[in-house]
Amino acid sequence: MTPGPVEGRRFVVTGRVQGVGFRLFVQARARALGLTGYVRNLPDGRSVEAVAGGPGPALDELALAMREGPGGSYVATFEAHALVPPPAGADFTVRA
Numbered sequence: 001m002t003p004g005p006v007e008g009r010r011f012v013v014t015g016r017v018q019g020v021g022f023r024l025f026v027q028a029r030a031r032a033l034g035l036t037g038y039v040r041n042l043p044d045g046r047s048v049e050a051v052a053g054g055p056g057p058a059l060d061e062l063a064l065a066m067r068e069g070p071g072g073s074y075v076a077t078f079e080a081h082a083l084v085p086p087p088a089g090a091d092f093t094v095r096a
Helices: 022-032 056-068
Strands: 006-016 036-041 047-055 074-082 092-095
Touching: 006 056, 022 036, 022 047, 022 056, 022 092, 047 056, 056 074
Parallel strands: 036 092
Antiparallel strands: 006 047, 006 074, 036 047
16 A cells, blocks of 8 residues: 555444444554554443554544444444544554
8 A cells, every 4th residue: 555644543333333243343454554543442332443553545444444343343433533632652552
């Protein structure tokens, strides 16, 4: 993938996305795409948030992957919002 200008996005998914490996799935996809940021469970017990930075096409690919999720998950809603500035850092991590 050709690097482009760095953008930032915040994604929130709800449904059966906690306790099914969703965060590790997102982390693996984001790292494979060369993105920075983090993914975490939200305290409501049914939502996951990801904050990612990188080229727009890579963020689009992450969004597509998050809409589907790993086996055993079910995405009921998906939100994406531009994030300025993009997250700083050199890696994509899982937060508690």
